[in-house]
Amino acid sequence: MNKIEIQDLHKSFGQQEVLKGINLTFEANTIYALLGRNGVGKSTLMRLIANQALPSRGVITDENGTSLQDNEGLLNDVYLASTIALYPAGVTIDWVLTTTAHFFAEFDMANAKRLVAKFALDPQSKVTKLSTGQRTLLQVLVALNVPCQFIFLDEPVLGLDAPNREAVYDELLAAYNQHPRTFVIATHLIEEIANLINHVVVIADGQVLLDQDSNVLAQQSRTVSGATSAVDAYLVGHARLRTEHHGNTSTAILVNGLPDDPIPDDVRAQALPLQKLFIALTTGGDSNA
């Protein structure tokens, strides 16, 4: 499978409509950040793609328009690693690896075992007795070694300490470099993955708010600050995402780059880190854009 195409995807739980028409394509060999505020529906979207839940409306297909739903051949190329363990009670880490290898003939058992040792996990430990962080490590180390083209990682660093988070990012990049494939990472630790990803998707209010190449985003996201009159004069007729006012100074947030005119001496233009952009995009309170 070379693409996952999502068209007009809706999902309701009872009266609550969580996803309200998602349109999105996940391309081959790309590392995505899937961002959104708590409860916006990131896990739900991933579960729908992995056929672990049914949409209320809409379709998820491959590049030929074939629905993934209940299509074993296509779904074999999709793997969802989520912190909600689906393993039976009482099983050990060893059992998880052996069972995964049973389902995926090409599972990289040697690398999985290397990671079990690297993360100081005991293969005989029962999964139910693992700490939150250890459970996350197990989920991730399995996900990095399954032979699927589309790997969805739902909070892959949940509960991990800083050295283990770094180790997970390093291993993810190493796995990608060795066998390019698509990773979709849902996380709240935005700055930590900013250098890892190629593409950013932001979900807000049940829809895709931003779907952009991360290099383009880095080049075009800027803040412009200074006296309100100077900022307004420089940005006249130029699109802004929003403007924050502090007394008689302002900071404008831009996602379409700076105006072509030279930057005046009395305003300051700065790069806007991804996390700040995310906050600006997803916290309503538009202060007089």
Ligand SMILES: Nc1ncnc2c1ncn2[C@@H]1O[C@H](COP(=O)(O)OP(=O)(O)OP(=O)(O)O)[C@@H](O)[C@H]1O
């Ligand atoms: N099985 C379910 N039954 C009822 N409501 C659900 C179910 N699964 C999710 N929801 C609701 O759907 C909404 C989206 O949940 P979801 O877990 O997809 O969000 P999320 O973006 O992954 O959140 P977070 O970042 O906090 O993990 C929430 O309001 C949640 O309560």
